[in-house]
Amino acid sequence: MVAEAPGSVRLALAPNVVLLDPEPAVSSAMKEGWARQQSARFLQASTIQPLLRLLQRFEEFTGLYPWQWAPADGEAFIVHLRSGPKPIQLSTARSYEVVIELFVEYLLDRRYEWVETCQERFGLSPQVIFHEGNSVLHSVEYEGDPRRRPLTYDEVQALFDAADARPRRIHGQGRKGTLTALRDAAALKTIYAYGTRRTESSKVDLVDLRRHRKAPQFGQAGSMTVRYGKSSKGTPPKRRTVLLVPEMDWVVDVLDEWVHEIRPRLSPDRHPALWVTERVGRMSPRSINEAFVTARQDAGLDEDLDLHCLRHSYITHLTEFGYPARFVQEQVGHTHASTTAIYMGVSDEYRNQLLEASLRRRLGDDWDLK
Incomplete structure (x- = not known):
């Protein structure tokens, strides 16, 4: 007995059953079969569902079923998304193309028998939609929004001042x-x-704050265990331990006040989350993002700055503090050093200091930097 491949026609469509409305039934079975195939790769449902929504969106845009799609349909879809009121980014366009391409590759794989099924039922076969001639080329290492950048030290301070002022204003009102x-x-x-x-921040629990034997003065804030780090497709979340650096030791008092004075007033009972809500739930990533947007607006900072810019700032400032590149990479959980470098945006002052130090090493104390 030969086991059927996950996503095959025989598992998605019941044999010897006459479909009253075959087109939508087969289309749904195709997407269901692909979802099974992706699940067999250990992708989570939270990862697969957005992919299926994109396929449904593409199908609704074209008004056609997958075996009727043509390259011109894919091109029209991308052009439409680029010309709307909120044009998609280059990297987003590529990710959409990749999803559709993977789905079509699945349909064309003879092991799943979709080609034969479509020929038999509709007289058509799925075809390649995106190819080298009409898809976005991956020609540069970083294609993110260039407006996303690290915050300066003054901007970080302004952001925190605005966040600190908000509770007083709300209480006063x-x-x-x-x-x-x-x-x-x-x-x-x-x-x-x-x-x-x-x-990662949303899923941090109280137990993830731990002492570090090399820095007992930081107490429970000496390290943070990140158990739900960003994962690659088909892999579990990446774990890492972030050590608190001396330059950030001010957060010890912040966390001590939150854990022992403010958090108990929300009556969290036995809820494990570090950041809890008034309804005794876990603070969501969206709520954390909204907190940043509110503080950014109150501080009058550039609206193009987003929450992830704080991570850019952390990497940049650790570099300017003099920490080795490998240490910074481990702290933020990047697999490749090149990714960490992309996040970095050191100041002119820092570069001038490096140049000054290099000149002193080479020329001694008599050099004169013009």
């Missing part, structure tokens, strides 16, 4: 929300102090 505003300020400071991502 007699409105609800003082405790959550205090939480938001503490969360933003902690994200910067440890360089964590939005989702």
